[in-house]
Amino acid sequence: MTDRYADRRSALFEELPESVETVYVAPSETLRYLSGLSMHQSERPTLLVLSREAGPAAVLPELETDRAADALGDDVPFYTYGDATDPTRAASEAFDRLAADRALSGEAAVEFRSTRVLEYTLLTDYHDPESIRDLEPAAAALRARKDESERDSMRKAARISDRVLQETFEDIEVGTTERDVERAIEKRVIDSDADGYAGGIVTAGERTAFPHANTGDTEIEEGDLVMIDFYIRVDGYFSDITRTVAVGDPGEECRDIYEVVREAARAGREAVAEGVEYQELDRAARQVVDDAGYGDYFPHRLGHGLGLEGHEPPYLVEGNDATLTVGNAFTVEPGVYVDGVGGVRIEDDVLLTEDGAEVLTETPRDLRVL
Structure with a gap:
């Protein structure tokens, strides 16, 4: 049995320029479409991280790990942070751990319509803002073709x-x-x-x-x-x-x-x-x-x-x-x-x-x- 979400994630990169190495997806309907994970936007930064070369990963609060594992599986690495301190700073530290493990750099894509400054600023230490593209045209092209x-x-x-x-x-x-x-x-x-x-x-x-x-x-x-x-x-x-x-x-x-x-x-x-x-x-x-x-x-x-x-x-x-x-x-x-x-x-x-x-x-x- 094929994984419909894995197939969608692969198809997404086919819609993107080859120069885009990493995709970041904030809580949105596109997140649900690509992973089955339904999350609302809150004060806690959350990102699904997709790569051409590696499997998915996620930056998210610890209290969301069970929900995320139900959708993404237990083998997806989660870079989590606690909820007993400033969530923006804690999320930044979790993202730094991900960036070190993945050696993040180069061109990236985020959905401008759904990605808040709260999540976007996590990326800019590792991706030149001039190299960050809008994911929406590629995501919309996929989502428009209903299976x-x-x-x-x-x-x-x-x-x-x-x-x-x-x-x-x-x-x-x-x-x-x-x-x-x-x-x-x-x-x-x-x-x-x-x-x-x-x-x-x-x-x-x-x-x-x-x-x-x-x-x-x-x-x-x-x-x-x-x-x-x-x-x-x-x-x-x-x-x-x-x-x-x-x-x-x-x-x-x-x-x-x-x-x-x-x-x-x-x-x-x-x-x-x-x-x-x-x-x-x-x-x-x-x-x-x-x-x-x-x-x-x-x-x-x-x-x-x-x-x-x-x-x-x-x-x-x-x-x-x-x-x-x-x-x-x-x-x-x-x-x-x-x-x-x-x-x-x-x-x-x-x-x-x-x-x-x-x-x-x-x-x-x-x-x-x-």
Whole structure:
């Protein structure tokens, strides 16, 4: 049986320039991806150290060794430090021991987005800052190609999201508040096989014109649109879904906006194919919105990558001329938001497989009037 994490670590170096000799990974979803070790960032510096020539090692607090050994195995050397003194100084001393054993020097890579100054400064005595590269492009390229196990986790997450959402529709009526709806979703997620509820937004009435407003205490009135957007995780992998429904007749303008968004979402999904540029998906959906005269009311990109993070590369946005490859998973979520009227967003999770586009979320996209 192959070690999926060892295979990923080997593949990571294939994505990097040959001049990069050492990779440092701070607590992040990339750490989880490369090792199976899930750790939150704290005041205690932590680094997984990868090398072309040697096996992995880690600098971490003593109290995390059992957890790290469960993920990395007992044969990985740990350079630990105690928790009864200044953790920054103690971690630096542990890193010095590692550096002496490994003769650290030359070019290195760290993920700029997730590596804090707290960890970064451990490296600079041994690597010229000018020689430290950003790991994220290489890590993102790997993480964007979901294997079958990852795909199955995302399929399960989408099935749970669909069920939770459709059951929650039955709770929505005049007088229900936005917060009531989100709490109903969260309770159902907690009672499901998901890892847990990862966040969401529920807005009603004119507040649906704000794409990322916080869920509030606004009561739903007759004729209101209600926008529901939420995340869950299964085995660490995200599902992200949005549907907009109406409580009673929302009126002609809102129905028109809804149909524009529904057609834009369809166009975006239908454009998915191997070798297509990500920006072409955005263009396909945006053209529908532009042609309907609502171009100024679609203020965000079409979608984002999905996996161990709710938002990760690739991004479906103008200017991204990278092309879709098998294993990519992402959202397609056009929206139109008109102040004083309301807004509509329809979001689905899409996976590109060897057989083409697989839409993971299946909740119907026709306007549902409750």
